[in-house]
Amino acid sequence: MSDNIPSVTDADFEAEVLRSSLPVLVDFSAAWCMPCKAVGVIAADLAVEMKDKIIVRLMDVDASPKTPAKYGIRGIPTLLLFKGGELKESIVGAVSKEKIVGLIAKHLS
Amino acid sequence: MNAVPRSDVVIIGAGPAGLSAAIYAGRARLSTVVLEKALPGGQILITDWIENYPGFPDGVAPAVLMEGFEKQAVHFGAKIVTDEAREIVPDPVGWIVRGGKADYPARAVIIAVGARYRRLGLAEEDRLTGRGVSYCATCDAPFFRGRAVAVVGGGDTALMEAVYLAKYASRVHLIHRRDRLRGTKILQERLFADPKITVEWSAVIDQILGRDRVEGLVLRDTNDGSVRELAVEGLFVSVGMDPQSEFVRELLDLNEWKEIRVDGRLATSRPGIFAAGDVIDAAPHQVATAAGTGVAAALSVVEYLSKTG
Incomplete structure (x- = not known):
């Protein structure tokens, strides 16, 4: 799991993600999930490269099971993009950085 | 596009085949670049335990085994770079592997990109x-x-x-x-x-x-x-694997399953381009055989480069 993305938990998800003024990309991940590590590297890159446009947060589905259940997540890695408290994009599996950037860009004005 | 200095060999893919090739290429004192689009280790990392890799009677965790491959490759001088190969084009002294971030000129290339899971093909x-x-x-x-x-x-x-x-x-x-x-x-x-x-x-x-x-x-x-x-x-x-040979489909001979055709020395249809691991025809899709063909491909590169000067 990537160490350089700040975490979000079930407890602070609403404050950190749903009430954020910037769009938030949440990386749902777990220590046992190897493909999550590849997506974690991309997410960490985006946290730096898009730091004025989006916030990136990591959620450990093992420690925080409620939020993934709420959004129907049954597979990781999954990236969810929230804007203005609403779910805008759901990206499942180990996909390329270009594709992730493209999907995020659709929601940046 | 950035161009990095020419290396003796560019290995595409840092799974068992690519890293094994890198160990042998490094020990042969070839300047060796390994391109990996995600993280070193390959698709074996998604299995929970390996109990058929020779030499580990009690089995081994894939992450532990592959970290060993990676360290050994780096120890002998291979440089592992995070980038995805997009195409391979000829140049006067060999080949250029075009990546997403840079061009990687090489005297020889080993393709060890592996395979990825096949979808069922249902609409839902x-x-x-x-x-x-x-x-x-x-x-x-x-x-x-x-x-x-x-x-x-x-x-x-x-x-x-x-x-x-x-x-x-x-x-x-x-x-x-x-x-x-x-x-x-x-x-x-x-x-x-x-x-x-x-x-x-x-x-x-x-x-x-x-x-x-x-x-x-x-x-x-x-x-x-x-x-x-x-x-x-x-x-x-879990209905099988497809070789990730898409990026060389115009350049190399592939078989009907899109696997790269190689001869007994792992040479492809183009001089100086070799292939190993799950992307080659008739691959048994085992870590040990991927490692074995990676080693053989590296030895073939050593021989090829000694002949081409």
Whole structure:
């Protein structure tokens, strides 16, 4: 799991993600999930490269099971993009950085 | 586009084949660049345990084994770079591997990009991926604690996934199109011994049921064509692997399964380009054979470069 993305938990998800003024990309991940590590590297890159446009947060589905259940997540890695408290994009599996950037860009004005 | 200095060999892919080739190329004192689009280790990392790699009588965790491969390659001088190869084009002294971030000129190239899981090809599959459809039991099994799931397939990976899932799920249905399994006997013994696993013989999936999440499957009997429903919340797909040879389909000879054709020395149809691991024709898809062909390809590169000066 990537160490350089700040975490979000079930407890602070609403404050950190749903009430954020910037769009938030949440990386749902777990220590046992190897493909999550590849997506974690991309997410960490985006946290730096898009730091004025989006916030990136990591959620450990093992420690925080409620939020993934709420959004129907049954597979990781999954990236969810929230804007203005609403779910805008759901990206499942180990996909390329270009594709992730493209999907995020659709929601940046 | 940035161009990096020419290396003796560029190896594409840092799985068992690519890293083994890098160890041998490094020891031959070839300047060696390994391109990896994600993280070193390859697709074996998604299995939970390796117990058939020779020399490890008690088995080994894939992450531990592959970290060893990577350290050994780096120790002998290979440079591992995070980039994805897009195409290979000729130049006067060899080849240029075009990546997403830079161009990598090389005197010789080893393609060790491996294979990736095959999709079933059902209309609902994309929509329900991550919503019950999964290609990675070790990633997603914990989401199905106490729930019924299905695995489709009949090879070693399918059998291993079924046994792994049985640790979490309330019931595991293995859906197999034939009336016998192809997987290794010891894995079959474990499967049949597990009271939580039922094999649905001679069955194929016609449809995945559920709008926002998997709720069941429509199974068709391959003998009499009869159709029935199976209530499961998860479907783990394990129906084989496809070589990731797309980026060289115009350049190299591929067989009917898109695997790269190689000769006994792992040479492809173009001089100076070699291939190893799961991307080559007739690959047995084992870590040990991938490592073996990686070694052989590196030795062929050493010989090729000594002849071309």
